[in-house]
Amino acid sequence: MKNLIVRSISGIIYVALIVGAIFAGFDYFGALMGLFALLGVVEFQRLVTPADGRTAVRTIAHVLDALTAVWMAVSFLLDLDVMIISLLYIPVYMAIRFTLALYDKGAAPFRAAALSVMSLAYIAIGLTASTVAYMVAVEGFDFRVILVMFMMIWLNDTGAYCFGSMLGRHRLFERLSPKKSWEGFFGGLLCSVLTGVGAWYLLPQAQLPLWAWLVMGVLVTVFATWGDLFESLLKRNLGVKDSGNLIPGHGGILDRIDSLLFVAPMVMLMLVLLSF
Numbered sequence: 001m002k003n004l005i006v007r008s009i010s011g012i013i014y015v016a017l018i019v020g021a022i023f024a025g026f027d028y029f030g031a032l033m034g035l036f037a038l039l040g041v042v043e044f045q046r047l048v049t050p051a052d053g054r055t056a057v058r059t060i061a062h063v064l065d066a067l068t069a070v071w072m073a074v075s076f077l078l079d080l081d082v083m084i085i086s087l088l089y090i091p092v093y094m095a096i097r098f099t100l101a102l103y104d105k106g107a108a109p110f111r112a113a114a115l116s117v118m119s120l121a122y123i124a125i126g127l128t129a130s131t132v133a134y135m136v137a138v139e140g141f142d143f144r145v146i147l148v149m150f151m152m153i154w155l156n157d158t159g160a161y162c163f164g165s166m167l168g169r170h171r172l173f174e175r176l177s178p179k180k181s182w183e184g185f186f187g188g189l190l191c192s193v194l195t196g197v198g199a200w201y202l203l204p205q206a207q208l209p210l211w212a213w214l215v216m217g218v219l220v221t222v223f224a225t226w227g228d229l230f231e232s233l234l235k236r237n238l239g240v241k242d243s244g245n246l247i248p249g250h251g252g253i254l255d256r257i258d259s260l261l262f263v264a265p266m267v268m269l270m271l272v273l274l275s276f
Helices: 002-024 026-048 056-077 080-102 109-140 144-167 182-202 210-238 253-275
Strands: 171-173 177-181
Touching: 002 026, 002 144, 026 056, 026 109, 026 210, 026 253, 056 080, 056 109, 080 109, 109 144, 109 253, 144 177, 144 182, 144 210, 144 253, 171 182, 177 182, 177 210, 182 210, 210 253
Parallel strands: none
Antiparallel strands: 171 177
16 A cells, blocks of 8 residues: 555656646756656666676766767757757767777676667657657647647556456567556557547647547557567566666656657657648
8 A cells, every 4th residue: 555655656746747847848848858868878877787897987988878868858958059069969979989988998898888879779869859849849739749648658558557457368568568468558549549539629729630649649559568568678688677766666767758768759750740
């Protein structure tokens, strides 16, 4: 009972932070994504780096990774010139990180460098896409489109759990997640699609046709499922149950944003295409 209360309180705070940032404006939302990027990369590096592999050079590299992730997530808060500089910085980061690997005397420096790049590809790009999607929604549609995206993610998760618990018989991806079922998947899809129908009815000012909301619901369910499975793959390879213990009752930050990291780039792409 105590764990359920702690989990509920943590979940409410997490949701309130995101909803509050969405309504507070672009700067606050981007800053929150930057914070998630920082926490996510630090958590990822702690997961994949063995205790005896934390050399001084590797510590410097991890600081570089974390700062780069934050920069990627928040640079779109700034003007166009800064955004261009941000894009040009990526090859500079790669050159610096690979050069640091030359001076890394710990075990498997090449693997460590590859995992650094992986942390940005896996975490920073997804959160940067969230920021860009918010920017596109504000300028071309309605900022609450991003709120609907998060609601779809959350309700998809809830629907998958409820339908899977009650009706689950056919395993979806037993090798990585024994409890996931096709019944849960379609239950989550139903919740996402119904959320899209509700958004079409309640947010006519967004000027998104019904089919776009439905496509968004399908994208959220499919990519949220893959995002969750990918994190399960990561944890199984590392032999851990949770990615961390940052959020009481929920695990680490990656346990909470795993779906978002896969969903946000797809929603961003959809909104960009619809804005033309």
